[in-house]
Amino acid sequence: MSLSVLIFFAILFGLVFMLRAARIGTVVAFLFAGVLSGPFVLNLFQLTDTWTFLGDLGIIFLWFNIGLQINMKRLWQMKRTIFGFGAAQVMMVAVMLFPILHTITSWTIMGTIMVALLLAMSSTSEDLQLLADRDELNTNMGHQTFSILLFQDLLSIPLLAMLPVFAGRSFNLGATAIDILVLSIGLVLGVVIVGRFILNPLLRLVSKLKSKEAFLLVIMLTIAVWAVAMGALGLPAGLGAFLAGMLMSETIYRHQISAEINPYSMLFLALFFVSLGMGLNLPFLVDKWYWIVIGLGGLIAVKFLAIFIVARVRGVPDYDATKIALILAQGGEFGLLMLQTMKQGGINAIPSSHEEILAAIIILSIIMTPLLLAFYDWLQRRGKLFPQRHPRKITEMQSDIPPQVIICGFGRVGQIVAKMLAAQKIPYIAIDLSVNAVMLGRESGYNVVYGNSTNADVLRTFGLAPRHTRAVVVALDNATTARETVLTVKSIAPRVKIFARARNLADSKLLLKEGVAEALPETMESSFSLGYGLLEHLGVSDAKIDALLTDMRANNYEKLNTISEAR
Numbered sequence: 210m211s212l213s214v215l216i217f218f219a220i221l222f223g224l225v226f227m228l229r230a231a232r233i234g235t236v237v238a239f240l241f242a243g244v245l246s247g248p249f250v251l252n253l254f255q256l257t258d259t260w261t262f263l264g265d266l267g268i269i270f271l272w273f274n275i276g277l278q279i280n281m282k283r284l285w286q287m288k289r290t291i292f293g294f295g296a297a298q299v300m301m302v303a304v305m306l307f308p309i310l311h312t313i314t315s316w317t318i319m320g321t322i323m324v325a326l327l328l329a330m331s332s333t334s335e336d337l338q339l340l341a342d343r344d345e346l347n348t349n350m351g352h353q354t355f356s357i358l359l360f361q362d363l364l365s366i367p368l369l370a371m372l373p374v375f376a377g378r379s380f381n382l383g384a385t386a387i388d389i390l391v392l393s394i395g396l397v398l399g400v401v402i403v404g405r406f407i408l409n410p411l412l413r414l415v416s417k418l419k420s421k422e423a424f425l426l427v428i429m430l431t432i433a434v435w436a437v438a439m440g441a442l443g444l445p446a447g448l449g450a451f452l453a454g455m456l457m458s459e460t461i462y463r464h465q466i467s468a469e470i471n472p473y474s475m476l477f478l479a480l481f482f483v484s485l486g487m488g489l490n491l492p493f494l495v496d497k498w499y500w501i502v503i504g505l506g507g508l509i510a511v512k513f514l515a516i517f518i519v520a521r522v523r524g525v526p527d528y529d530a531t532k533i534a535l536i537l538a539q540g541g542e543f544g545l546l547m548l549q550t551m552k553q554g555g556i557n558a559i560p561s562s563h564e565e566i567l568a569a570i571i572i573l574s575i576i577m578t579p580l581l582l583a584f585y586d587w588l589q590r591r592g593k594l595f596p597q598r599h600p601r602k603i604t605e606m607q608s609d610i611p612p613q614v615i616i617c618g619f620g621r622v623g624q625i626v627a628k629m630l631a632a633q634k635i636p637y638i639a640i641d642l643s644v645n646a647v648m649l650g651r652e653s654g655y656n657v658v659y660g661n662s663t664n665a666d667v668l669r670t671f672g673l674a675p676r677h678t679r680a681v682v683v684a685l686d687n688a689t690t691a692r693e694t695v696l697t698v699k700s701i702a703p704r705v706k707i708f709a710r711a712r713n714l715a716d717s718k719l720l721l722k723e724g725v726a727e728a729l730p731e732t733m734e735s736s737f738s739l740g741y742g743l744l745e746h747l748g749v750s751d752a753k754i755d756a757l758l759t760d761m762r763a764n765n766y767e768k769l770n771t772i773s774e775a776r
Contacts, residue, residue, distance in 0.1 A: 216251070216253055217253055217254070220246065221238065221242045224237075225238040235338070236332075237576050237580070239479045239483050239486070240485060240486040240575065241576075243487040244487070245486075246483070247488070247489070248487070256487045260483070263480040263484065266480070267474075267478040267482075267484075269432065269447055269477075270473065271447075272362075272448070272451040272454065273432050277457060277458050277466065287356050287359070290356035291357075292360065293523070294519065294523055295356055295358075295359065295361065297519045298357050298360075299364060301518065302511065305515050314559075316559050317558075319558070323368075323371075323558055324558075324559060326368060327547055328508060328544060331537040331539055331541045332542055333361070333542065333543075334478055335539070339536060353520075353533060354537065357533075357537060361541070361543070368547070369550070409460060412427060412462050413644050416642070416644050421469070421661075424465075424469060428466055428469065431457070432449075432450050435452050436450050461647060461658065464658065464659070465664075468667045468670065485545065486572075490569075493562075494569050509581075513534045528594075535581055536582070539575050541571070544567070545572070548567060552564065611672050612636045612678070613636050614637040614681070615668070615673055615680075615681045615682070616638070616640070616682045617639075617640055617662035617683045617694050617698075618640075618685040619646045619647070619650055619655070622684040623641070627656075638672060639655060639657040640658055640667065640671060641657060641660075642660070658671060662690075662694045669701060673702055673705075674701070674702060675701070675704065679705075679706070680706045681702075681705055681706070681707045682709075683698075683710065684710045686710070686712070692723060695707055695723045695725055696723060699724055706726045707724070707725045712730065714733060717730040744757075
C-alpha cells in the first residue's frame with residue numbers, strides 16, 4: 210500500500226471524527242477529503258477514470274436506493290405531499306430564480322429555465338443522511354422533506370429526457386412529451402413483466418439457498434442489467450438503477466435487500482463525494498471567488514425563502530417549515546450529474562466556464578447545509594429561536610400501530626406465539642428467511658415479513674427500538690443463529706426482554722448466558738407435559754404435580770443437569 214493511500218485514510222478519519230464530534234454530517238468530511246487529496250492541494254491523487262468510475266457507482270447505488278423506497282402503495286399513500294408539496298416547492302424555487310438568472314446572465318431562455326430547475330433540486334443523499342443522523346427521518350418534518358426529495362427524484366427523469374430541448378437542439382416540446390410518455394409506459398410495463406415472470410421466481414430460488422453471497426450477487430446483477438439496458442437505449446445508467454430499485458420494492462424481499470445493499474451504497478456514495486471534491490478546479494474558483502460567493506448566498510437565500518413560503522401556505526408549523534427550508538436550501542447531485550452529462554455529450558446550453566461556477570456553487574451549498582444546521586441547533590439551544598420540541602414520530606399519526614413484540618423465526622413455535630398475541634390484540638411482527646413460511650403466513654393473515662433477524666438494519670426497519678419494543682421472541686431452531694440474533698437485539702435495545710426457544714438444556718444455558726430472560730428447552734418441557742398427563746391419570750393431585758414441576762424447573766433445571774449431561 211502506498212503512502213498516499215495511508216495519508217488519504219488518515220485525513221478521512223480525522224475529518225469524519227472531528228465533524229461527527231461537532232454533530233456535522235459525514236458528507237462534508239468526504240468532500241473536504243477530496244479537496245485536500247486532489248491535485249490542487251496535497252496532490253495525493255489525480256481525478257482519473259478510476260475515481261470517476263467509483264463516483265458513478267455511487268450515483269447508481271443512490272438511484273437504486275431511491276427506487277427501492279418507491280412502490281405504488283407508498284406513492285399512493287403520500288400522493289398529496291409528493292405531488293402537492295414537492296411540485297409547489299420546485300415551481301416556486303424555479304419561478305423565483307428565473308428572473309434573477311435571466312437578468313444577470315446572457316443565457317438563452319431555455320438554458321435559464323434548465324438551470325433554474327436544476328438549482329431547484331436538492332441533495333437527496335446528504336439530506337436523507339442528515340435526517341437519519343439527527344433521528345428525524347420518521348418525524349412529521351422528515352416525512353414532508355422526504356416527500357419533496359421523492360418528487361424531485363421523479364422529476365429528474367423527464368428533465369434528463371428534455372436536455373436536447375434545453376440545449377436548443379429541438380423545440381418540438383409536443384413530440385418530446387409524447388416520447389417521454391411512451392418511454393415511461395414502456396418502462397413501467399417492463400418493470401411489471403420482468404418483476405413477475407423473472408425476478409420474483411429468481412429471488413425465491415436464491416433465497417432457498419440461504420446464501421448471503423448469492424442473494425447479494427442477484428441484487429448487483431439486477432442493477433447492472435438495468436443500468437446497461439438504459440445505456441443501450443441512450444438513457445442514463447442511473448435511470449436503470451432507479452427502475453431496478455422500483456422493481457425490487459414491489460417484492461417481499463425489499464427490506465432485506467435494503468439491509469444487504471446499504472453498506473455498499475454508503476461506501477460508493479462516499480467515494481462519489483470524494484471525487485466531487487477532487488474535481489473542484491481551485492485556481493479557477495479562486496479567480497472567480499466573488500461570483501461564487503454571490504451565487505452561493507443567493508441560492509441558499511432564495512431556496513430557503515421559497516420553500517419556507519410554500520410550507521407555511523400548506524399549513525406547516527413555522528419551526529418545521531424553517532427546518533425543511535434549511536435542509537433543502539442547497540443544490541443537489543442531480544444538478545452536478547446534468548452538468549457532467551452536458552459536458553460529456555457536447556451540449557452547450559450555457560458556457561462551459563459558467564458550468565464550472567455552477568458546479569462549485571452546488572458543491573459548496575452541499576458543504577454549507579450541515580454547517581447551517583449546526584448553527585441553527587446552537588441558536589435553538591441558546592433560546593434564540595423556537596423552543597426545543599420533541600419531533601412527532603410518523604407512527605403516532607398513522608393508522609398502522611408499531612409492533613410491541615418482534616418474533617424472530619416463524620416456524621411452529623413462532624406461529625403459536627403469533628396466534629396467542631393476535632388473540633389478545635397485541636401488535637407484533639414476525640421475521641423469517643423462509644419464503645414459503647412468509648407466503649403461507651401472510652395468506653393466513655399473520656403479520657410476517659421476509660428478513661434476516663441477525664441483521665441489525667432489518668430489525669431496526671421492522672421496529673426494534675429501545676423504550677418502544679416491549680419484548681422479542683427468538684423462535685429459531687438453529688442454536689448459532691438464535692445466539693447471533695440475541696446479540697444483535699441486545700446491541701440495539703440492551704434492556705429489552707428476550708424470550709427464546711431452546712432445543713435442549715445446553716442451548717438454554719447458552720442463551721441465558723447471553724442475557725435472555727427465559728429460554729425454555731423443548732425436550733424438558735415436552736417431557737413435563739407428558740409426565741403431567743401420566744401422573745394425573747395415576748391419581749396424583751394437580752397441586753402435587755405443580756409443586757414437583759416447580760421444583761424440577763428451579764435454578765434452570767439444576768436437578769436434571771446430571772441426567773442431561775449423561776445423555
